Amino acid sequence: MKELDIEARTENLDEVMDFINEQLEVVDCPMKIQMQIDLAVEEIFVNIANYAYQPETGPATVRVEVQPDGSSVSITFIDHGVPYDPLAKADPDVTLSAEERSIGGLGIFLVKKNMDDVRYEYINGSNVLTIEKGLAR
Amino acid sequence: MNINKELNGNQLTLAIEGRIDTKTAPELELVLKDSLSGVQELVFDFEQVAYISSAGLRVLLVAQKQMNAKGKMKVINANEDLMEIFEITGFADILTIDSSGKGV
Numbered sequence: 001m002k003e004l005d006i007e008a009r010t011e012n013l014d015e016v017m018d019f020i021n022e023q024l025e026v027v028d029c030p031m032k033i034q035m036q037i038d039l040a041v042e043e044i045f046v047n048i049a050n051y052a053y054q055p056e057t058g059p060a061t062v063r064v065e066v067q068p069d070g071s072s073v074s075i076t077f078i079d080h081g082v083p084y085d086p087l088a089k090a091d092p093d094v095t096l097s098a099e100e101r102s103i104g105g106l107g108i109f110l111v112k113k114n115m116d117d118v119r120y121e122y123i124n125g126s127n128v129l130t131i132e133k134g135l136a137r
Numbered sequence: 138m139n140i141n142k143e144l145n146g147n148q149l150t151l152a153i154e155g156r157i158d159t160k161t162a163p164e165l166e167l168v169l170k171d172s173l174s175g176v177q178e179l180v181f182d183f184e185q186v187a188y189i190s191s192a193g194l195r196v197l198l199v200a201q202k203q204m205n206a207k208g209k210m211k212v213i214n215a216n217e218d219l220m221e222i223f224e225i226t227g228f229a230d231i232l233t234i235d236s237s238g239k240g241v
Contacts (some may be wrong), residue, residue: 010159013158013159014160032218035188039222042192046159092226094226097231098201098231099202099205101231103198103199105192106195108189109226110222113225124205
């Protein structure tokens, strides 16, 4: 298990991505799955950066755990900001026309659609969001 | 991300290279804001794009809404991974996507 403690700011997204991708390189993750994981990580981290400590910033922890056999990865995001369960939000209606669509709400939806599992818990004053993804080709 | 602009009469083609994400989407939004005057057909060439996040999708949605009011817009050369993102999010129905290959 590897852990990164970082200030939750969008400017730090690259550092989070590099950290995650370093772990995925070890297991030779397929490109497509890496893109899906990148996408989920971006959406979640940017969400924390934009909302968890608004209008200030605060710390976040990103924890990566690759199964020893390389079959799957689990990534956990922890922040101590306002309690917020992104999974409680209704999915956007993807059948609406451009005019009817609002801008937003797509991020967490993309996370749910691209990951095998997404779990949220509020533990001891912390938002804990965990995503899981199989790494098989 | 690089944006190559090509204006042919009232048709503007934006050939994008790189990732359209939280960091780069605002640049694309700015270019669109400055470039759409008089444009009746907007073409996004995504041949060199391997990644788009919701920040990029938002910019595409804004562009589509603007172009609906005065012309048309299409996306060309999107790869399979991008197509999957467009399909999951319903953008495949909102956008005009020409996946028939090269050219406009």
